Amino acid sequence: MVVLGGGLAGTLAAAALAPHVREVLVLEHDSVLPEAPAPRPRLPQAAHAHILWAGGADAMEELLPGVTAEWLAAGAHRIPIPNGMVSFSPAGWYRRSWPDTHYLIGASRNLIDWAVRARVLRLPNVRVQTGSKVCGLEGDAARVLGVVVRDAQDERRLVAADLVVDATGRGSRSTRWLRDIGGPEVRETVVDAGVRYASRRYRAPEGAETNWPVIHIPADPRQDRPGLFATIISIENGQWHVSLSGTRGGEPSAGEDLFEVFARRVRHPLVAELLARAEPVSEVSVFTRTANRRRHFEQAALPEGFIVLGDAATSLNPVYGHGMSAAARGAVALRDLARRTSLLSPGFSSKAQRAIARPAAAAWTLAVGQDRFYPGAVGGKPSLVDRLGARYVHRLNHTAIGNAMVVRRLTDVMTMRRPAHILGLPDVLLAALLGSRMPLLDGPELMPREQEVLDRPPLRSAGASAAEPGK
Structure with missing residues (x-):
């Protein structure tokens, strides 16, 4: 079988199906995949804060036992939920005194991807071929027989496969490729609140490098104005990954001097107050490809031998943090089907696509149920x-x-x-x-160590970022 794309969804697909096939070939467009946690040219969203919720982390651990320990050994954080989250919901501050029932993984996207990729590529029947640009599918409306690839020497060749899994992300061309071989039109739904991200890494203040909660100030979609969000999440190397975002009409700037100014515009200034006590160690990165886009492959009469997974099928507004988890849950659903049914049996691809769509549809509902309410949102x-x-x-x-x-x-x-x-x-x-059995809190419920950090003198005046990152 062939997997298109060596990113997170592609490597998880390889892990899911490797026990059930003779060989998995992963075709990757990039000429080199990092051998350590490092940026990839075709993954600009990695510069922004990522939340790997328990459901997604559990799924990855199912597929690749030991990957969680590998993240933690490399400096990631296992953050308990709800105790380890300070969140100002539209209804008020959440309490943190409830028993911990869930968790999330705090780590850079580079670290999460690297650990998954490294473990997958150690599987004996998985290999990766870099520098491979996929030009289209080979086959017809009844069955896909492989893919046409252009290599680093610009030569085209056919890579035959019994099963092709497209995991090429938001930029997937599967809908066009299917039309080119006489396949079906695939219905697409887009809901776009016009979200723009601005992210920056900070060195955590002394004493806040570990066991630090996620700080999350979401927007209130009931208000008739652009939604502004601010999130701090602890990652490896004693750093905070900070992402600010705003919907159409309230987008953050790429300017370093305006980063903390924007943080003071969200519904509560807690994030801005904490940033004023930390040192920036990176430039500001921006990202705008945040539309919720669902290609309904599960409803189309797909040819046998072709499946779409991850963002290539359903891409989500990243502010809710469900993209990685939805892809992982989809990969587990694919594995579970492969355990029960031969990959070559009639109807396998259609059954797989429906199974993959279920966790993605749940995440889709959570995202668009918020995004449709913001001013200027596209999609109804x-x-x-x-x-x-x-x-x-x-x-x-x-x-x-x-x-x-x-x-x-x-x-x-x-x-x-x-x-x-x-x-x-x-x-x-x-x-x-x-209704609620207890009164609203009049402010965030902070532990003594967290309050002590907040009580320190700010390093910069209100709303001003340091001019020289890392200095």
């Missing part, structure tokens, strides 16, 4: 169902401030460990009807 105004759903989610957020069971259910869904329909179970509905 919120329907009555959207509005009722948003009101219910807000009620759940309000209830979660004083109800441990609702906190557990919300984080079950947010971490992608359980499907969203559990939020409609009778016990959750009853709790939402009764």
